[in-house]
Every structure is written in C-alpha cells, then in structure tokens.
Amino acid sequence: xxxxxxxxxxxxxxxxxxxxxxxAFGVSTPGSATSSGVTLNGVDKTSTFTTTITxxxxxxxxxxxxxxxxxxxxxxxxxxxxEVTAKPTLTACSGGGCSQPTLSGTITWPVTLGTTSxxxxxxxxxxxxxxxxxxxxxxxxxxxxxxxxLPGSYSTTLTVIGSGAGP
Amino acid sequence: xxxxxxxRLASLTLLAFLLAPAAHAASGGPVFGLRAAGNPKLxxxxxxxxxxxxxxxxxxxSNTGNRAGTxxxxxxxxxxxxxxxxxYVTDRRARVAGAWVKLSTASLTLPPGxxxxxxxxxxxxxxxxxxxxxxxxxxxTRQAAQGPKTKHKANVRIRIRNLTIVAxxxxxxGKPVVSFTIGGITIGGQHGFQQVLVHFAxxxxxxxxxxxxxxxxxxxxxxxETLPFKMDTFLPQxxxxxxxxxxxxxxxxxxxxxxxxAVPGVPGVAAKTVIAKPSFSVSNQDVTQVFTSSKPTQVPAxxxxxxxxxxxxxxxxxxxxxxxxxxxVLLIFQLVRRRGGKAPxxxxxxxxxxxxxxxxxxxxxxxxxxxFRTAPPPAAQPASPDCDPYHFWEVAYDGGRxxxxxxxxxxxxxxxxxxxxxxSDVADATAQAEARRASSG
Numbered sequence: 226x227x228x229x230x231x232x233x234x235x236x237x238x239x240x241x242x243x244x245x246x247x248x249a250f251g252v253s254t255p256g257s258a259t260s261s262g263v264t265l266n267g268v269d270k271t272s273t274f275t276t277t278i279t280x281x282x283x284x285x286x287x288x289x290x291x292x293x294x295x296x297x298x299x300x301x302x303x304x305x306x307x308e309v310t311a312k313p314t315l316t317a318c319s320g321g322g323c324s325q326p327t328l329s330g331t332i333t334w335p336v337t338l339g340t341t342s343x344x345x346x347x348x349x350x351x352x353x354x355x356x357x358x359x360x361x362x363x364x365x366x367x368x369x370x371x372x373x374x375l376p377g378s379y380s381t382t383l384t385v386i387g388s389g390a391g392p
Numbered sequence: 393x394x395x396x397x398x399x400r401l402a403s404l405t406l407l408a409f410l411l412a413p414a415a416h417a418a419s420g421g422p423v424f425g426l427r428a429a430g431n432p433k434l435x436x437x438x439x440x441x442x443x444x445x446x447x448x449x450x451x452x453x454s455n456t457g458n459r460a461g462t463x464x465x466x467x468x469x470x471x472x473x474x475x476x477x478x479x480y481v482t483d484r485r486a487r488v489a490g491a492w493v494k495l496s497t498a499s500l501t502l503p504p505g506x507x508x509x510x511x512x513x514x515x516x517x518x519x520x521x522x523x524x525x526x527x528x529x530x531x532x533t534r535q536a537a538q539g540p541k542t543k544h545k546a547n548v549r550i551r552i553r554n555l556t557i558v559a560x561x562x563x564x565x566g567k568p569v570v571s572f573t574i575g576g577i578t579i580g581g582q583h584g585f586q587q588v589l590v591h592f593a594x595x596x597x598x599x600x601x602x603x604x605x606x607x608x609x610x611x612x613x614x615x616x617e618t619l620p621f622k623m624d625t626f627l628p629q630x631x632x633x634x635x636x637x638x639x640x641x642x643x644x645x646x647x648x649x650x651x652x653x654a655v656p657g658v659p660g661v662a663a664k665t666v667i668a669k670p671s672f673s674v675s676n677q678d679v680t681q682v683f684t685s686s687k688p689t690q691v692p693a694x695x696x697x698x699x700x701x702x703x704x705x706x707x708x709x710x711x712x713x714x715x716x717x718x719x720x721v722l723l724i725f726q727l728v729r730r731r732g733g734k735a736p737x738x739x740x741x742x743x744x745x746x747x748x749x750x751x752x753x754x755x756x757x758x759x760x761x762x763x764f765r766t767a768p769p770p771a772a773q774p775a776s777p778d779c780d781p782y783h784f785w786e787v788a789y790d791g792g793r794x795x796x797x798x799x800x801x802x803x804x805x806x807x808x809x810x811x812x813x814x815x816s817d818v819a820d821a822t823a824q825a826e827a828r829r830a831s832s833g
Contacts, residue, residue: 250435251456252554254554272546282456366550370546383552388558389559392470
C-alpha cells in the first residue's frame with residue numbers, strides 16, 4: 226500500500242504532463258454550417274449559426290483563435306460581414322491536466338470578422354498556462370441581412386485559424 | 393498477485409487518462425495539429441540570421457482525429473491583425489518572410505493517432521533590411537463539406553476551413569528602430585456599437601505592443617470621453633485602422649481628438665511617446681448606419697448546447713466520454729472484486745478518488761459554463777415559482793453600457809417576475825437571478 230500511492234501519483238503526474246506537453250496544437254470544426262433563414266420584411270435582420278470550435282493540444286504557451294470570411298454572396302448579391310455576436314461559451318475541457326482558457330488581453334464582443342486573411346480578427350485566446358488539453362468553444366456567428374437584401378441562398382467560406390504562442 | 397493488482401490498476405488508469413482526449417476528439421474526421429520541434433517552451437521558431445544565412449528546423453504534424461486525412465502544408469507572411477496581434481496572409485502566396493521558409497513536403501496523409509516530422513529550411517535573402525520578420529507554417533485540413541441548401545428566403549451556406557499555424561520569427565541583426573505614426577480618425581460600427589477607427593502605422597523594424605489613450609473633444613473643446621487601450625503585437629512596416637468602442641454614442645457633429653501612443657523601447661533605444669490631434673466628424677448617415685441596423689444577437693435562454701450544429705458534436709462527445717467512464721468503472725470494479733477474496737478491501741477503496749481522475753461526463757447536456765464566472769448556475773433551474781421554468785428577459789439594447797472589462801451589458805428585465813439586472817446576455821441575467829435567489833434564501 227505504501228508503495229502503491231506514490232506509484233499512482235507518479236503515473237498520474239506523468240499522464241498529465243504527457244497529455245499537455247507532447248501535444249500538437251490544432252483547431253477543428255464541423256466542415257459546414259447553414260445560418261438561420263430570415264424572412265425579409267423591410268428591416269435589417271441578423272441570420273445566425275452556431276458552431277463548435279475544438280482547440281486540441283493546448284500547451285503551456287497559450288493559443289489564439291482568429292477568423293475571417295468574405296462577404297456572403299449569391300451571384301452578384303451580397304450581405305453584410307460575419308461577426309461573432311457574443312463571447313463564445315466553453316464546455317468542460319478534456320484530457321489529463323486540462324484547463325479552461327483564461328483570456329489574454331481584451332477582446333470585445335461582438336467582433337466583426339475581416340473579409341480577407343490580413344484582416345482576420347482574434348475571436349478567443351488562452352494566456353500562458355491556461356487552455357491546456359482539449360477545449361470546446363461554442364461560437365455564435367451572425368450575418369447582417371440588410372433590409373435591402375434580395376432573397377436567395379448566399380454562401381461564404383469561414384476560415385478559422387488556430388495558432389500556438391507566437392510573437 | 394496482491395502486489396500486481398495496484399500496478400494493473402495504475403496501468404488501467406494510465407490507459408483511461410490517455411484515451412480521454414481521444415474520446416473527445418472522436419467527433420469525426422481528421423484533426424491536424426502542429427508543434428514546433430525542439431521549441432516546447434517557446435512554441436514557435438525563432439532564428440537570429442543575417443542576410444544570406446540559412447537555418448534548418450522541423451515541425452511535427454499530428455492527426456489527433458479518428459479518421460485518416462490529408463493535410464496541406466504551406467507558408468504564409470504575417471501581418472498585424474485589425475485589432476492588433478499577429479495574423480497570417482493565407483489567401484495569397486507568401487512574398488516576404490513566409491517565402492523564406494521552404495518545406496520538405498506540401499501535403500501529408502496521416503492515419504488517426506499518427507504524427508510525422510516535416511523538415512524545412514529558412515533562407516534569408518541577401519540584402520534584407522535589419523529587423524524582426526515573421527512568417528508562418530500553415531496546416532490546412534482538407535474538407536469538402538458544403539452546407540445544405542434550404543428553402544428559406546435568405547440564408548447563408550458556410551463552408552468552414554480550419555488552419556493551424558506555427559510562427560517563424562527571424563531577427564536580422566542591425567540597428568533597431570522604434571517608430572510609430574498616427575493618422576486620421578474615422579467613425580464606424582454597427583448594431584448599436586459605435587466605434588472610432590484610429591490609423592496607426594509601425595514605421596520601425598521591431599515588433600511592439602504599444603499602449604495609449606484617445607481623448608475625444610466636442611466642437612467646444614469639452615472632453616466627451618477618454619478611451620484607454622492596450623494593443624497586442626504590432627508588426628513592423630504594417631498599418632491598421634484600430635477600432636475603439638465608444639462607451640457613449642457621438643451625435644452628429646465635429647470633433648477633435650488627442651491620441652497618445654506609448655511605445656516600449658528596447659536595449660539601446662528608448663521608449664517613445666507619439667501624440668497626434670486629428671479632427672473628425674460624425675454625420676447623420678454614420679449614426680443611422682450604427683443605430684438602425686439589427687440588434688446584437690443574444691444567447692438563447694437555456695444555453696447553447698441544444699443548438700442544431702453543435703448538438704451532434706456535444707452528444708457524440710458525451711456518449712464517448714460516458715462509454716469510456718463506464719468501461720473504466722467496470723474494469724476497476726472487476727479488479728477490486730477479484731482482489732476482494734485475497735486481500736483486505738480497505739486499502740484499495742481510498743485510492744479510487746485519486747485513481748479515477750477523469751472528469752465525470754454529464755449524464756445529459758448541461759448549459760455550457762461561462763468561463764469567467766465563479767459559479768455559473770444551471771439555467772434550467774427555476775429561479776422562483778413566478779419564473780418557472782424560465783425567465784423571459786426583455787432587453788433594452790439602447791441602454792447598453794461598456795464595462796471596464798470590455799464587455800457590453802444591457803438592462804435585462806424578466807417580464808414574468810420583474811427582476812432587473814444589467815447583464816451581458818440572458819445567460820448572465822439568469823445567473824445573476826440565481827445568485828440573488830441563493831443569497832436571499
């Protein structure tokens with residue numbers, strides 16, 4: 226018994242360290258989404274969709290998630306830019322030694338996404354020593370449908386970018 | 393045998409620990425991650441290289457998903473994001489620092505749970521100016537999914553592309569230059585959130601994280617508001633229109649501002665403060681644009697776990713976690729039972745809480761916890777008999793206030809029980825209602 230407890234402690238510690246130290250950071254999302262349809266009645270509307278971003282392999286260096294998307298188009302018709310309408314919510318993290326992210330710096334929601342990659346904007350991040358393991362962010366995106374928008378099925382590509390610590 | 397049992401138990405625990413992330417990652421498809429080989433503490437690559445010099449490195453590409461997949465690898469230039477911070481130009485070919493990095497392969501196919509090492513060379517062209525240059529190595533998971541068409545009158549189909557990036561910073565030795573300029577101010581924003589956009593440029597050759605304030609004066613030189621700000625990384629030779637949310641809306645008129653930017657120095661170069669006093673005006677059209685567009689969308693009551701896109705993922709995760717936990721409990725129970733006839737039970741039992749460190753998966757989807765609150769209450773619990781089962785929050789969007797934490801809060805009033813709170817969204821209002829109920833009784 227005396228030998229067992231330290232052995233278990235060492236095993237658990239090793240597992241926790243292995244789970245977060247040897248990880249490769251990456252983000253994943255469902256490959257597609259469709260925003261809620263809106264009925265056009267002469268006033269501006271917001272069409273929304275929800276997606277889950279999985280940030281896996283978070284290490285002690287912290288991480289960032291940014292995003293951009295071109296203006297949705299349907300032929301020659303366009304809508305407004307995409308935005309993250311509110312602070313993303315987190316569900317329980319997973320993995321040995323995991324932790325939920327603590328924001329580094331200030332991100333003020335709603336965040337309007339840029340429409341080209343250089344204008345990508347940060348939508349969430351984790352400061353050093355937080356966001357370890359795998360974390361799940363539920364993000365609500367909105368698309369402004371102006372009163373003058375024409376009916377149709379619009380499309381765009383949302384690029385979600387995960388990066389570990391960087392300069 | 394008795395000695396062997398705790399070891400077996402420990403082995404099972406180890407197995408369960410390592411399987412836990414896999415169970416969660418098992419939401420379908422390949423998931424690629426990147427790791428800077430040899431740089432675990434920094435997390436990215438940093439080289440000090442003169443013009444014409446070459447360095448070599450390696451990146452580890454892992455597939456932590458549950459299916460084989462192909463990842464595209466390429467390089468990109470870095471620039472300053474619209475709200476500062478390093479972002480990468482991934483929609484065009486790298487031309488500057490990104491082009492200095494040559495990868496040994498442009499794509500990889502990996503089975504689940506496997507990783508591969510990809511080597512690269514960083515070659516700084518001759519004649520490059522001194523300074524800090526940043527590029528990135530990008531992994532893009534190939535997905536062919538497309539959202540279904542619907543019969544709604546106006547909807548948007550969104551393809552989602554996942555990129556993972558590791559930075560490559562190259563410091564080219566030479567004279568450090570700290571230089572920022574401040575340009576004009578324009579007005580912007582939408583959904584009731586008015587912003588001023590201040591043009592800043594880093595004309596130096598160093599990565600900096602400046603801080604500053606923007607003080608806005610009306611036409612009678614009376615201070616309207618002061619907006620402090622703290623920037624993230626601002627890359628050399630880049631410029632942005634930095635958005636600052638106004639805490640109080642500006643009516644149409646003429647204004648001027650005092651912009652002060654403090655740029656930290658480096659050894660050998662003192663910190664600098666740059667000041668500018670640009671003028672700007674707010675037109676009726678600007679105000680109309682901001683305040684007649686649709687209202688910000690709020691999180692629906694009851695949380696987000698039941699939203700259509702996330703629900704399948706959440707249930708898959710919960711099912712995987714629950715199955716894993718059940719198997720683990722059964723295995724441990726079996727071991728303990730087998731051991732029961734040969735050794736006293738007492739020494740084993742106290743180990744259980746430590747030996748099963750997996751987070752208990754919820755039996756049913758619970759509303760996602762807000763990360764920065766100490767005790768988020770379950771939204772589904774009734775706050776009072778009057779509000780059973782939910783509060784029906786009415787939100788006064790025109791009464792929003794920007795908190796010192798950067799979060800907008802709006803007056804929320806429950807039309808059933810009359811409770812009123814200043815809250816960021818309905819979940820926040822519900823949490824405050826729960827907290828009030830708990831404290832009162």
